[in-house]
Amino acid sequence: MPQIRLLKEPGYIYDLIFIFYLKFNTKLCINNLDSNDKKLSENIKFFNDLLDQFPEISEDLYVFFHAVENGRCFITTQYFNPHKEQFSTTFNFKFLQKELSDKDKIIRNMVRFYFYDLTDEQVDDCVNSSSALFSYIKNSNYGAEIKSKLYEFFHDTEHHIQTLYYELMTKEFMLSQYYEKNYQKILDVYNQTTFETLSKNLKGLDDLNFIKKDNLTLYVSFCLLRKYCMNFFGVQEGVVYLLGYDYFSVLDFVKNKKDLNLLDFGNAICEESRVKILELLLERSEVTCKDLEKIFSFSGSTAYHHITMMTKIGVVKTRNEGKTILYSLNRKYFDAIIDVLSKYSSK
Structure with a gap:
C-alpha cells in the first residue's frame, strides 16, 4: 500500500x-x-x-x-x-x-x-x-x-x-x-x-x-x-x-453537500407559492405553518405540503419551540447549491 x-x-x-x-x-x-x-x-x-x-x-x-x-x-x-x-x-x-x-x-x-x-x-x-x-x-x-x-x-x-x-x-x-x-x-x-x-x-x-x-x-x-x-x-x-x-x-456533512440533487432542488422551487415562501423566510427569518396559512390564504394541508417538500430536501430547516415548529432558510444548502451550479458558470 x-x-x-x-x-x-x-x-x-x-x-x-x-x-x-x-x-x-x-x-x-x-x-x-x-x-x-x-x-x-x-x-x-x-x-x-x-x-x-x-x-x-x-x-x-x-x-x-x-x-x-x-x-x-x-x-x-x-x-x-x-x-x-x-x-x-x-x-x-x-x-x-x-x-x-x-x-x-x-x-x-x-x-x-x-x-x-x-x-x-x-x-x-x-x-x-x-x-x-x-x-x-x-x-x-x-x-x-x-x-x-x-x-x-x-x-x-x-x-x-x-x-x-x-x-x-x-x-x-x-x-x-x-x-x-x-x-x-x-x-x-x-x-x-x-x-x-x-x-x-x-x-x-x-x-x-x-x-x-x-x-x-x-x-x-x-x-x-x-x-x-x-x-x-x-x-x-x-x-x-x-x-x-x-x-x-x-x-457526513460534506458528503451530504456533494450528494445534492439539482432535480430535487428544481422540483422544490418550481411552484410559485414555494418561491413566495422563500421570499417570506428571507424577510422574516422564521415562520410557522399557521403563518403561511394566514399570509397566503393556504389551507392547513397546502401549507404543510409546501413547507414539508422544501424541508425534506434541506432547502428549509426546522427548530422546535415547545410544541411549535419554526421554519427558516437553510443557507448552507444554498451555499452548496451554488457550488454545484458553479461548474456550469463561465466564471
Whole structure:
C-alpha cells in the first residue's frame, strides 16, 4: 500500500492565512458550520477563542483577506493555491514573504483578483493609470465597503503592503508558539492515518485508487486552526491533501453537500407559492405553518405540503419551540447549491 508522507508547511501557512481570514469573515466561517452539529456552540467558541488569541489585526488588511464569491480571498487565491507544486519542497513562510516582497506583482494580482474579467491590456491600463483603475472600481458591482477599501489600498499601496508584511511576521511568531503547544494533535491524527483509513474516510468524495495504480506519492498536511478543512491538490508527483486535524467529524456533512440533487432542488422551487415562501423566510427569518396559512390564504394541508417538500430536501430547516415548529432558510444548502451550479458558470 502507498505510504503517506506528512508535510507541515502547507497546513501551517493555511492556518496563518486563516487567522486573518477569520477576522474579516467571522460570520461566514460560523455560517459554514453544520447547524445540526451537536458541537455547534463548542465550534463557535473555538473561533471566538482564536480571535482572542490572535488579536489586533489592522483593518488595512481587509482587501487581502475579505472573502468574495465562493469564499475566495486574495491571499489564498493568488499566493497559496498557485504554489501547490512547491508544497512538498520549498513552500514555507520565507517563500511566502519573498513572493509578497514584489510590490508591482501584488498590485497587478490585486487588479486581477477583484476584476477577473479584464483583459491583459485592461489590467495594464489599471496598473499604469489611477483614473482607469478608479473608474473600474466605481462602476463595479461591489458594495460601498469593498469599493472604499479598494480606493484606500490603491491610493497608498506601500502602507498597506508594509502593514501586511509586519502583521504576517507578528502572527507567524504567535502561530509558531501555538503549534509548539498543540502539534501533538496533528501527530495523533497522522499516526492513525493510513492509506486504507484515508480511502475509507473519503469514500464518496474522492477515489484514491489511482494513487496506488499509478504509483504516485500521497501527501497530507494538517491544520490546527482550520480544523475541519478538506482540500485536494493534484501535483506532479502525486497529490496533497490539506486536512483539518478534526476533519473526520464533518465528513457526513460534506458528503451530504456533494450528494445534492439539482432535480430535487428544481422540483422544490418550481411552484410559485414555494418561491413566495422563500421570499417570506428571507424577510422574516422564521415562520410557522399557521403563518403561511394566514399570509397566503393556504389551507392547513397546502401549507404543510409546501413547507414539508422544501424541508425534506434541506432547502428549509426546522427548530422546535415547545410544541411549535419554526421554519427558516437553510443557507448552507444554498451555499452548496451554488457550488454545484458553479461548474456550469463561465466564471
